[in-house]
Amino acid sequence: MSRRFLPALLAPSLTLALAWPTAAAAAPSPTLHDDNPNGKSGDWYTGAIPPNASDDKPVLLFVQGLHSDYTTWTADDDYYTAAYNAGYRTAFVQLPDADGAGGSMWTNGSVLADVIKKAADYYHVPQINVIAHSKGGIDTQAALVHYGAHPYVNVVHQLGTPNKGSELADLAYSDWTWWLAEILGMRDDAVYSLQTSYMAQFREQTDSRPEARKAATYMGAATGDDGWFSATWFAHAVLPGSDDGAVSLDSAFGLPYGIRAFTDNGSETLSHSMLRYASKTWEQVRPKLKLASAGWSEAGAAEAEWADAGLAEEADQAVRVPARSGDEAAGAIYRGGEVDGVQTERIPLEGGIENVLIDIMVADKATAVELISPSGEVYKPEEGEAVPDELGIFGKAVHRVFSLDKPEKGEWTARISGERDAYFLLAAVQGGVDLKWRADKQVFKKNDTASLQLATRSGKAKQTSLQQAALRRSGSGKGTALQQLRVHAASDSEMNVRFQVPSEPGVYNLSFEVSGVDESGEAFTRSVNYNFAVTDEDGEIPRPE
Structure with missing residues (x-):
């Protein structure tokens, strides 16, 4: 159980946020590419071309998390506005979750792989960058490794991705929660696939394949919550060690070849939901975005990133998924x-x-x-x-x-x-x-x-x-x-x-x-x-x- 349940934490605390421009230009509404006339899954959007856009900045594709849709990135304090004002061309995907029940990484990964290819073709670029929140990072791994999208992506930036699953998903299927889960409809393919044992096998199936290392993958994580009595607050009692109210640090940093990008935001702790707020994390993500250069090669691009991060030794080792770490x-x-x-x-x-x-x-x-x-x-x-x-x-x-x-x-x-x-x-x-x-x-x-x-x-x-x-x-x-x-x-x-x-x-x-x-x-x-x-x-x- 996390230490965050100590009574001292009931007192209000001051936090320090990154400076955020107050006069950022509003981004025009994205354009819908209605590729699924019978639903939302498989549809995608392209953002407006910024007046300061240039070919020396990568195209960004945004992938939402569990039970979300593309508006994760276009609502208040949104990444779309931040990227637009910084001169980035953008795209957004609608996964099966947008139509109702959440999809597994297999269902979502197949849909996402198609949209990745379409976005690269639309902007006439060889590779794009992916920014993914929560389970969107798992769906991205499936798309790249299992559905052939890896040649089109050179950088992935995860925000609170449960790379080892979530104990909250385990608990949703426990004997204690069964009746409440039945009434609330808390279980679907997505939650099933996020159980920690299922994710342990997904790691084995995914991390040992060479496609997994074609893109440099950065991992961002957090250790806060949304406040007293919030849903992310209660989850601290379930998740092991430090966590963001939905995903533990151990899980968020659970990609053996991933590069740790940041935890929280300076002196401010963030919740799982805050990780997708531009004012909280955009300036930590932006330096990691990279254009695929003319000399880019699948064999060397990610390994160069790992070397820069001091992970060259891990890049050469066979992937091993350990048993549950520690007591x-x-x-x-x-x-x-x-x-x-x-x-x-x-x-x-x-x-x-x-x-x-x-x-x-x-x-x-x-x-x-x-x-x-x-x-x-x-x-x-x-x-x-x-x-x-x-x-x-x-x-x-x-x-x-x-x-x-x-x-x-x-x-x-x-x-x-x-x-x-x-x-x-x-x-x-x-x-x-x-x-x-x-x-x-x-x-x-x-x-x-x-x-x-x-x-x-x-x-x-x-x-x-x-x-x-x-x-x-x-x-x-x-x-x-x-x-x-x-x-x-x-x-x-x-x-x-x-x-x-x-x-x-x-x-x-x-x-x-x-x-x-x-x-x-x-x-x-x-x-x-x-x-x-x-x-x-x-x-x-x-x-x-």
């Missing part, structure tokens, strides 16, 4: 299910907790939520701000939030009252029992044995046990209990969990509770969601249908 903290408690009447959830909190932030998400604003302390005091929630989730996974939920400093120890009760609704409860704990876990790997052959190691800080817990383990196959319906979990307790504070993975290929989430008694004899619990995949006879994970 992962389990500092949250998850609950979830249906609501039709009154539903209660018990939340045991041990002593020594500095702060707990409880976010109860529902679909219906009419659903009432309250929190009751062990001594009977009733707490009413704050309402979360309506800030869209840039990964489009939990943004539609109604957030009801409680912040408790040094909470009373004992069993708390959440009471949720509503009709035909669902809830997901996330309690982010600071202090108390420190649980960490590690998995050997995420991608298996059928009937392999998976192994997880769990440990609490020495002296902080005893009598640890595993509870309520449930397994769900992503894309399927009802979850099933996993009966064959084998737990070996090395000590009161360490466990090794082993189980045989299913024989049916697919992506799975194993959701379970780790419960026990701390050194003071007080009950505690923490939640773990382990995302893994099982390959078919050809070594492939089934693609989204």
Whole structure:
């Protein structure tokens, strides 16, 4: 869990932004190339030619992120205006997401590859530069590597791209969130493809191919959020390490041959959504844009960029996708299910907790939520701000939030009252029992044995046990209990969990509770969601249908 849940962060902070011209000329509306008369997917736009345009500046193609359309780049504080005033010729793509449900990198990559070629032909240039936000960077990789667009692109600049996937996508398929996800329509091919185990195989399929290194790829990332109670704020409890509220730094910088361009903006931390604002990042992206020179060659262009960035050694090495890097903290408690009447959830909190932030998400604003302390005091929630989730996974939920400093120890009760609704409860704990876990790997052959190691800080817990383990196959319906979990307790504070993975290929989430008694004899619990995949006879994970 990220450190951003510390109570000190509730105080307002001053930030420093890059200077941004106040008198920038408004860019004329882009011109539509209506190549799909039956929808938006495959349509594309060209921006107006700036009066200061010149052939010594590359053509820029902008690629939006998940569940977005081309207006990502033309709305307020937009990259189109910035590029127009700087003299760049531009193009914009409409991916399948513009027509409704998000597409996987395979669907979107095929569409994008065609538009890349069309944009280069339209402007009569051999190569263009791509600027991609969020999942648009994954779609760009698919277009270049798997759909033949690499000869047409010499520079890619990613802004918050989940190169290793996102734990938010994993959680969307977990046992706790299943009911709420069903009501909100949070799952589609795009979210499926962003699960971390699926992305682990995509990295193997993509990074080992020579086409992956034809373009120099820059990676921009961030570590902020959109404010107290926003969708990007709650995501800090789910994502490991530093993150931008949708993508962890580890994932944003997860391209082994990518070049780290920037993190945040000077002294100002940025959220995932802010990365696409011109006033925040354009001046950091602009120096990386390059024209394909007459002496450009596929063999040398990207390698020269890697050498400049001190990455020449990595450019010569075979690509290896590691297992999950290091221990992962389990500092949250998850609950979830249906609501039709009154539903209660018990939340045991041990002593020594500095702060707990409880976010109860529902679909219906009419659903009432309250929190009751062990001594009977009733707490009413704050309402979360309506800030869209840039990964489009939990943004539609109604957030009801409680912040408790040094909470009373004992069993708390959440009471949720509503009709035909669902809830997901996330309690982010600071202090108390420190649980960490590690998995050997995420991608298996059928009937392999998976192994997880769990440990609490020495002296902080005893009598640890595993509870309520449930397994769900992503894309399927009802979850099933996993009966064959084998737990070996090395000590009161360490466990090794082993189980045989299913024989049916697919992506799975194993959701379970780790419960026990701390050194003071007080009950505690923490939640773990382990995302893994099982390959078919050809070594492939089934693609989204």
